[in-house]
Structure formats: C-alpha cells, structure tokens
Amino acid sequence: MKPLTLRRVLWSCALLAAVLLGIVLLALRLGAVPFSFGDLGQNLWWLVSGQRQKISTDFRLIMVDIRLPRILLGIVVGAALSVAGAGFQALLRNPLADPYVLGVSSGAALGAILALLAAPAIPLMTPAAAFLGAAATIAGVYFLGRRQGQLDSGTLLLAGIVMASFLSAMIMFLMTTLASRELRGISFWLMGDLSTSLPRGLLWVLIVGFLIAAGAILTTASDLNVLLAGEREAMHLGVDVTRVKLVVYISASVLTGLAVSVSGAIGYVGLLVPHVMRMFFGSDYRLLIPTSALGGAIAIVLADTLARTLIAPTELPVGAMTAMAGAPVFIYLLRRRLA
Amino acid sequence: MTWRDDLSLCCTIFIKDTRRRIHLALTCAFLVRWLFVWGIAPFVLIGAAGAQAMPQENQTASPSRIEVKDETGRTVTIPQPVRRIVSLAPSVTETLFALGAGDRVVGDTDFCDYPPEAKRKTHIGGPVSPSVEAIAALHPDLVVATREINRPDSVRALEQLGIAVYATDPQTVEQVLTSSERLGELLGTAEAGRLLTANLRRRLSEIDRRLAGLLPKRVLMIVWLDPLMSVGRSAFLDDALRRAGAHSVIDSPQSWPTIDLEQVVRLQPDYLIISNDNARQVQRELTELQERPGWRQLEAVRNRRFIVVSEAMSHPSPRLVDGIEQLARALYPSAFSSDAVFFRASSRNCRGTMVARISQPFFSLPQPGGCL
Numbered sequence: 001m002k003p004l005t006l007r008r009v010l011w012s013c014a015l016l017a018a019v020l021l022g023i024v025l026l027a028l029r030l031g032a033v034p035f036s037f038g039d040l041g042q043n044l045w046w047l048v049s050g051q052r053q054k055i056s057t058d059f060r061l062i063m064v065d066i067r068l069p070r071i072l073l074g075i076v077v078g079a080a081l082s083v084a085g086a087g088f089q090a091l092l093r094n095p096l097a098d099p100y101v102l103g104v105s106s107g108a109a110l111g112a113i114l115a116l117l118a119a120p121a122i123p124l125m126t127p128a129a130a131f132l133g134a135a136a137t138i139a140g141v142y143f144l145g146r147r148q149g150q151l152d153s154g155t156l157l158l159a160g161i162v163m164a165s166f167l168s169a170m171i172m173f174l175m176t177t178l179a180s181r182e183l184r185g186i187s188f189w190l191m192g193d194l195s196t197s198l199p200r201g202l203l204w205v206l207i208v209g210f211l212i213a214a215g216a217i218l219t220t221a222s223d224l225n226v227l228l229a230g231e232r233e234a235m236h237l238g239v240d241v242t243r244v245k246l247v248v249y250i251s252a253s254v255l256t257g258l259a260v261s262v263s264g265a266i267g268y269v270g271l272l273v274p275h276v277m278r279m280f281f282g283s284d285y286r287l288l289i290p291t292s293a294l295g296g297a298i299a300i301v302l303a304d305t306l307a308r309t310l311i312a313p314t315e316l317p318v319g320a321m322t323a324m325a326g327a328p329v330f331i332y333l334l335r336r337r338l339a
Numbered sequence: 340m341t342w343r344d345d346l347s348l349c350c351t352i353f354i355k356d357t358r359r360r361i362h363l364a365l366t367c368a369f370l371v372r373w374l375f376v377w378g379i380a381p382f383v384l385i386g387a388a389g390a391q392a393m394p395q396e397n398q399t400a401s402p403s404r405i406e407v408k409d410e411t412g413r414t415v416t417i418p419q420p421v422r423r424i425v426s427l428a429p430s431v432t433e434t435l436f437a438l439g440a441g442d443r444v445v446g447d448t449d450f451c452d453y454p455p456e457a458k459r460k461t462h463i464g465g466p467v468s469p470s471v472e473a474i475a476a477l478h479p480d481l482v483v484a485t486r487e488i489n490r491p492d493s494v495r496a497l498e499q500l501g502i503a504v505y506a507t508d509p510q511t512v513e514q515v516l517t518s519s520e521r522l523g524e525l526l527g528t529a530e531a532g533r534l535l536t537a538n539l540r541r542r543l544s545e546i547d548r549r550l551a552g553l554l555p556k557r558v559l560m561i562v563w564l565d566p567l568m569s570v571g572r573s574a575f576l577d578d579a580l581r582r583a584g585a586h587s588v589i590d591s592p593q594s595w596p597t598i599d600l601e602q603v604v605r606l607q608p609d610y611l612i613i614s615n616d617n618a619r620q621v622q623r624e625l626t627e628l629q630e631r632p633g634w635r636q637l638e639a640v641r642n643r644r645f646i647v648v649s650e651a652m653s654h655p656s657p658r659l660v661d662g663i664e665q666l667a668r669a670l671y672p673s674a675f676s677s678d679a680v681f682f683r684a685s686s687r688n689c690r691g692t693m694v695a696r697i698s699q700p701f702f703s704l705p706q707p708g709g710c711l
Contacts, residue, residue, distance in 0.1 A: 032464070032473035058476060065500055066472045176597060188467060188490065195471065196492045199499075313473040314449060314464035 004284050012281050016294035020075070023298055027071050027305040032313040033062050069203065074194055074304045074318075075297040076206050077263045078273075080255040082296025083214045085270025086277075086288055087252035090224040091245055092153040098271035099256035102157070103164030105265035107137025108257065109190050110167050113174055127202070127261040134257035137163060142249065192266030192319025194304050202262070209258050213251040214293060220244045221285040228283070266319045268326030269299050275333055407525065410508040410518060411486050417503045418480045421526050425479040427489045428466045431507065432457045433656035435483065438523045439531045446477045453650075453658070471496045481505060483522070487594075487655065509655045511578040512663070516540065519657055539660045543582060546667050549674045555586040556670050558646075559608035559639070562653070564624060567598045575655045583666035585612070604636045610644045611637075612666065614652040621647065646670070 029040050043059045046052065081099060088097040099105055111133020115125045141163050145156030171190070189196075198206075223244045226234045231241050259266070277291045303321040310316060403419045425446040426432040432451040435444050441456060448466050451457040463473040466488045474482060479502060484494055486508040494504050505525065509515040516536045523532020560580060562568045570576040571591035580587050588606040589598060615621050634640050646669045652662030668675045 032470040033476040061475050061500065062472045066475060189492070193492075195468070196496060308470070312464075313462055313470035315468040315470055317468075 004286055009287055009290065012287060013290050013294060016291055016298065020294055020298050020301070023301050023305070024071055024075075027074075027301050028063060028067055030305055030309045031062070031067060032308070033058075035059070035063070069198070069200070070194055070304070071301055072203065073198065073206075073262065074300040076203075076210050077194070077259045077266065078269055078296035078298070078300030079214070079293035080210050080259040080296070081266060081270040082273040082277075082292040082299070083217060083289055084252040084255040084259070085272075085296075086274035086285070086292045087217045087248045087255075088270070089274055090227060090285060091248045091252070092157055093228065093230075094153055094157055095275065096271070097157060097160075098268075099252070099260070100265060100267040100270060101164065102138075102160030103141055103162075103167060104134050104137050104160075104253065104256045105260050105267070106164045106167035106171065107140075108134040108260035109265055110171055110174075111136070112189070112261075113171060117174070127198075130261035131257045134260055135253065137167065138249075138253040138257075188317055189264040190319075191317035192264040192322065193317045194263050194300075194307075195315055196262070198262060206258055206262060209254065213254040213258075214289070216247055216251040218286075218289050220247050221289055224248070224285040264317070264319065266300070266322055268322045268330070269296055269303075272326050272330055272333075273299055276329070279333070405525075407505070409505045410521075411506045413504075413506065415503050415505050417505065417525060419527070421480045423477065423479045423481075424526070425463060425474050425477055425482045426451065427463075427469060427482060427484040427493070428487070429453065429457075430487075430654040430656040431483045431485055432460075433654060433658050434507075434519050434522060435526075437535055437657040438519065438526060438528050440526045440528055443526070445479060446474065453654075469493055471500070475500055475502065481525070483507065485655070507655075510573060510575050512543070512575065512582050512659060513578075515575060515655045515657070515659055518655075535657055539657055542660050542664065546582065546584075546664060550584040550667060550671060553584060553671060553674065555581070555584050556609045557588050557606075558585040558610045558612050558670075559588055559603055559606075560585075560612045560614075562595055562614075567600060567603070568595050569598050570594070571596045575659070576653065579652065579659055579663050580612075580666070583663045584670055585610070585666060600633045604633065607638050609639060610646055610670065611639050612646045612648065614648050614650055614662065616650045 025037075025040070028044075029035060029037055039059070040063075043055050043063065046054045047064070085098045088099065088102060089095060091097070108130040111129040111131070112126045114133075115129030119125050141156065141160045144159035144163070145152060147155050223234070223239045226237050226239050227241065227244060234244075235241050256270075273295045274288060274292045277288055277295050281287050281291050299322070300318065303325060304318045306325075307316040307318045307321040310321075404416050405419055406414060406416050409415050422443060423445045424435060424440065424443050426435055426444055427448060429448065429451045432444065432447045433453055435441060436454050436457065441454070444457070444460055446461045446463045447457055448469065449462045449464060450466065451460070451462075461473075461477060463477070464470045467490060469489075471493070474497060482497055482502055482504045484504055484506045486506050489506070494506060497504050505522075507518045507522070509518045516539055520529075520532045520536050523529050523535070558580065560570050560576060562570060562576075569589040569591075570580070570587055571589065571593040572587075573592065574594040577587055588603075588608045589596060613621070639645070646666065648662050648665045648669070650662075651658040652666065
C-alpha cells in the first residue's frame with residue numbers, strides 16, 4: 001500500500017469533486033421542465049457574474065428556488081449518511097453497519113409520526129421530533145449494546161437490528177390503528193424523500209452540523225486506522241479506545257439524525273458508499289472519510305435526479321432509487337470479495 | 340462504568356482532547372474549507388441571492404388579492420382574477436370543470452380522467468408525489484389541493500415558492516356542495532356554482548323524497564380488495580351511502596379502515612358495493628376472488644347481490660350525486676320505476692354502469708393512486 005500523502009488526498013478529493021460538479025450540472029439540467037445546457041450555462045454565468053436582471057423568471061423559479069436547494073440538500077444528506085456509515089463500520093468493525101441497519105432511521109421516523117399525531121400544525125415540529133427519535137434510538141441501542149460496561153460490536157449490531165424491527169412494527173401499528181389523516185403520505189417519507197423544501201435557515205444548520213460532526217470523525221481518522229486491527233491492539237498502541245469510540249458514535253449519530261430528520265429514511269447509501277470508496281481509494285480512514293462524503297453526495301444527487309426524471313412529472317421517493325440501485329451493487333461487491 | 344460516566348465522558352471529550360487533536364484538525368481544516376469554498380459555497384450563495392430576488396417579482400404579478408381561510412384552516416392570499424389553475428386531485432379537477440372553470444385549468448394530475456378534456460391538460464405528476472417544478476413552471480395563480488390525498492409537504496413546498504394553495508376537505512355530501520360553491524366564489528364563477536349546487540340539491544331531495552319511509556339496506560362498500568378496505572364514518576362516502584338509502588355495516592373512526600373478512604361474515608351485509616368504471620379489471624378481479632375461501636360464507640355472495648356503481652361515487656366532486664342516484668336506483672328499483680324522465684337524466688353521465696343483481700359477482704380496485 002502506498003503511503004498516504006496530502007497530495008494524494010487532495011487529488012482524490014479533486015477527482016470526486018469534479019465528478020460531483022458534473023453530476024450537479026446534470027441534475028440542474030434534467031427535470032420535469034426541460035432546459036438546454038446552453039440556457040443553463042448562460043443563466044448560471046449571469047447569476048455568478050451578478051447580472052441578475054437578465055435571468056429569466058422561469059429559470060430563477062425552477063433552477064434557483066427549486067432544483068438548487070434540493071441538490072444542495074441531497075449533497076449534505078448523502079455526505080452525512082456516508083460519513084456516518086463509514087464511522088459506524090469502523091466503530092463496530094463490521095462491514096454491515098450503517099445508520100439504516102442500526103435502527104436510527106426507524107427511530108427518527110417514529111418520532112416524526114408521533115409529532116404529526118400530537119401537533120400537526122406546528123412547523124418544524126416534525127424534523128425536530130425526528131431528530132429526537134434518532135437520538136433516543138441511538139441511546140437505546142447504545143445501552144442495549146453494552147456488555148460488562150464495554151461496547152460490544154456484535155451485541156450493538158444485534159441490538160440495532162432488533163430495535164429497527166421493533167420500531168418499524170410500532171410505526172405499522174400506529175399507521176393502521178390511528179385515524180389521523182395527517183399520516184397520509186408518511187409512507188412516502190418513510191422511503192426517503194428529498195422533495196420537502198426546507199426553510200433556508202435549516203439548511204444552514206444542516207451544513208454547519210455536518211461540518212462539525214464530520215470534522216470530529218475526521219480527527220479520529222488515524223486512531224480508527226489502528227482500531228481496525230482490533231481494540232486490544234489499538235489500546236496497546238496508545239489509542240484511547242473508549243474516547244475514540246464515543247466521539248465516532250456520537251458524531252455518526254448526530255449525522256444520521258440530521259440526515260433522517262430532513263429526508264426520511266434513505267437506505268443503502270451509508271452502507272454502500274464507504275465500501276465503494278474503499279475499493280477505489282483504499283481503507284485509510286484519513287482518505288476514506290472525505291472521499292465517502294463526496295461519494296455519498298454523488299450517489300444521492302444521482303439517485304434523486306433519477307427519482308425526479310424517470311417517470312416525470314411524477315416523482316419517486318429517492319430511497320426507492322437508492323435501494324433499487326444499491327442492492328445489486330452491494331451483491332456485486334460481495335461476490336467480488338468472495339471470488 | 341455507569342451511564343453517568345459515559346455521559347460526562349462524552350461531554351468532556353471535545354474539551355479534554357482538544358490539544359492532542361488540534362494539529363490533526365488543522366491539517367483537515369483546510370481540506371474541509373476547500374471543499375466548502377469550491378464545492379458548496381457557490382451554490383449556497385446562488386440560492387441565497389435567488390431567494391432575495393424572488394419576492395420583488397411576485398408583487399408586480401397581479402393587481403389585487405383576496406385573503407381567505409381554506410377548509411383546513413390555512414389563510415391563503417389568492418390573486419384576483421384567477422386565470423391559471425393547477426389541480427392536485429381528480430375530484431378537484433371534476434369540480435373545477437363542473438364550475439365552468441375547465442378552460443382555466445392549466446395543469447392536473449396523471450389520474451385526472453374526467454371529463455375527457457382533463458386528460459389533455461399538462462400533467463404535473465400523481466396526487467401524492469407531484470413535481471413541484473412542473474407546477475411552478477405553469478405559473479399558476481392558484482393551486483387547488485384536497486386534504487384527502489395530497490401531502491402537507493407538497494402544499495408547504497408550493498407555499499414557500501409564493502404560490503397560493505387552497506385546500507378543500509369535504510367530509511359529507513353537503514360539504515362537497517358547499518365546498519364547490521365556495522370554490523366558485525373564489526374563481527369568480529359564483530353564479531355557476533350556485534346554479535350547480537341548487538340543481539344537485541334538487542336531485543338529492545328528489546332521492547330523499549322517493550326513499551322516504553324505506554328502511555336503509557345494510558351494505559359493505561368495498562373500497563380496496565387487498566387488503567379489504569371499507570369506509571369509516573368520517574369519510575364523505577359513508578354519508579353518500581346514507582343518502583342513497585344504504586347503511587354501511589362498518590362503523591369505524593378511521594376514514595378508510597382495513598377490515599377482517601371474519602367481521603364481514605359476522606355482520607352479513609345485504610349488498611356488496613363496488614365503485615369502478617373499468618369492466619375488464621373488475622372481471623379479472625372476480626375470477627380470482629371466486630376462488631377465495633371465506634367469501635362463500637357471505638349471504639350477499641351466495642345470492643349474488645352485488646352492485647357496481649360508476650367511479651363518480653368515490654370522488655368527492657359534484658359528480659358524486661350521479662353515483663348516489665345510481666346506487667339508490669339499484670337498491671330500490673321499485674321506488675324509481677315509475678319515472679322514466681328521471682332515469683334518463685341521471686344516467687346521462689355514467690359510463691358502463693352495471694346495476695344490481697348482475698349474474699356474476701364483480702370486484703375491483705378503484706381509485707388509482709388513491710390513498711397511500
């Protein structure tokens with residue numbers, strides 16, 4: 001394995017950022033309302049160069065007010081889910097770990113449903129409750145997953161899976177027994193959905209929250225590399241295992257809570273993107289975390305573009321797209337590894 | 340280690356470890372900043388710039404506006420006159436056309452198929468997942484939604500773009516009429532609305548007159564087959580059944596409750612009612628259903644007491660009255676047999692209606708894309 005240099009980190013990230021930029025341009029171009037690349041380029045140039053009065057009303061309405069915020073949301077959500085997935089995988093030393101598998105997404109969904117039942121009229125109540133639900137689930141899984149005061153990877157993963165199915169059952173129970181009409185459409189949200197438009201302030205909170213939590217995981221990257229060899233070994237090499245685990249656990253949970261509270265339960269991204277990035281760029285966490293963030297953003301923006309355009313003007317939930325594309329890719333990766 | 344220790348650890352972790360991590364963080368900081376500056380910031384700035392530019396435009400768009408409360412209690416500011424309307428549900432489209440505002444409808448959903456002109460309008464997606472940008476591109480003065488099938492999320496997203504969204508929420512036949520009347524007022528077709536509802540009210544009281552003194556028949560309305568769904572007492576359909584002299588055997592607080600077949604067998608409804616226009620689909624469902632155990636236990640199935648009414652019955656639009664008339668005629672043929680004129684008038688709008696005691700049982704899955 002080549003030693004990791006700053007140059008290599010930069011070049012890898014630059015490559016992925018270029019791909020992301022291409023995908024973003026494509027996502028801007030495609031949609032229920034067609035625009036040509038020429039129009040797109042010209043209007044974007046006017047936008048950047050400050051000649052805003054020249055921009056057509058349609059372009060402003062559809063590109064600037066609808067597509068751009070949605071793409072931006074997709075970037076942040078995808079990056080957050082992937083970094084969280086990479087974090088959980090290192091933490092549990094289990095390639096199957098991912099926010100979706102650990103039940104965090106279901107917890108957030110239950111929180112959102114309870115909020116809709118209790119106070120449907122209050123704005124922002126749903127994302128807030130989803131975040132609380134995610135946090136509560138994480139706390140629950142964390143305490144269930146401990147054995148003799150230690151975090152045990154296998155127990156934690158099992159606790160997550162059990163929690164996920166329990167919470168899903170609760171959701172099903174609520175949805176079939178309660179008479180609330182507010183629940184209509186929740187199943188769409190349960191599949192993961194980026195079509196909800198957020199107040200701009202919330203988007204900023206999301207971005208800042210992502211940078212802080214992802215940054216915290218990044219600071220533990222070299223410790224995570226050592227941790228991959230085993231906890232005992234890491235401890236002997238002078239890594240404060242408990243602290244590293246806590247930092248990663250909390251940060252990854254915050255990332256998941258943020259993502260799920262605005263976009264519902266999008267599966268497969270947190271699981272798959274880190275694996276793909278490992279294949280391309282190796283498993284050094286100092287490189288894996290930034291590349292996962294960019295890769296996750298690429299994956300979600302791409303999936304959401306497909307979800308918007310495949311049967312336009314009707315939209316698919318983005319979670320359905322990620323699962324449809326993600327499951328075969330995952331099987332392929334699995335077979336390749338076995339072969 | 341107790342959970343308290345964990346908690347204090349997690350609180351102090353960022354403080355205690357700071358020094359050791361600072362140099363690492365610094366190495367990474369420029370990476371993150373770089374990502375932010377080149378990858379994200381331009382888009383945020385563009386978005387913010389666009390957001391500031393938007394409101395100025397809307398103010399010049401229309402000369403006058405009125406502020407109304409819609410049926411879900413939201414306050415909506417609607418530009419006057421309303422020239423361009425987007426409908427988010429089949430029932431809304433039907434209502435708009437019935438009010439004579441059909442030519443002002445610039446967009447509707449993939450499922451809007453009545454009247455036939457509705458199919459030729461620009462489609463903006465399904466009622467549950469419409470494309471917001473497709474709606475915005477049509478520059479509507481007003482979007483009409485219905486709480487029954489549209490998502491609050493869609494309404495919020497449109498609101499944020501400064502598009503007026505009026506939501507209807509009729510839960511009884513009477514509310515379907517008043518809702519149509521109110522919509523007529525908003526669209527400047529108040530006179531047409533009053534004429535429409537006056538006519539519908541006359542037809543409804545005619546049905547009431549003919550059914551006066553007759554005992555209601557106990558029915559099971561089959562809204563969906565797999566799983567078996569019927570109507571609860573809060574749905575407009577329950578009230579429509581009552582108006583047609585039918586009493587739903589299902590008594591549930593939910594709008595569209597899922598029902599156990601066992602319960603149906605116990606309640607033994609006199610008639611099974613299906614609302615669907617697609618005869619072929621109904622036929623296919625039937626062959627499959629005849630194989631099923633349990634349904635044979637129903638008196639209504641053994642005696643082939645099935646009624647298929649037009650889809651008008653399952654849409655809370657003015658056409659609902661057609662459905663009520665059909666059902667009433669099917670349930671009480673003798674009460675209507677004397678009046679041929681009435682029969683012609685009421686069946687004019689029905690397509691492929693099959694009425695009462697048909698030789699084979701018919702079942703169907705009405706409401707494409709209805710409740711998710």
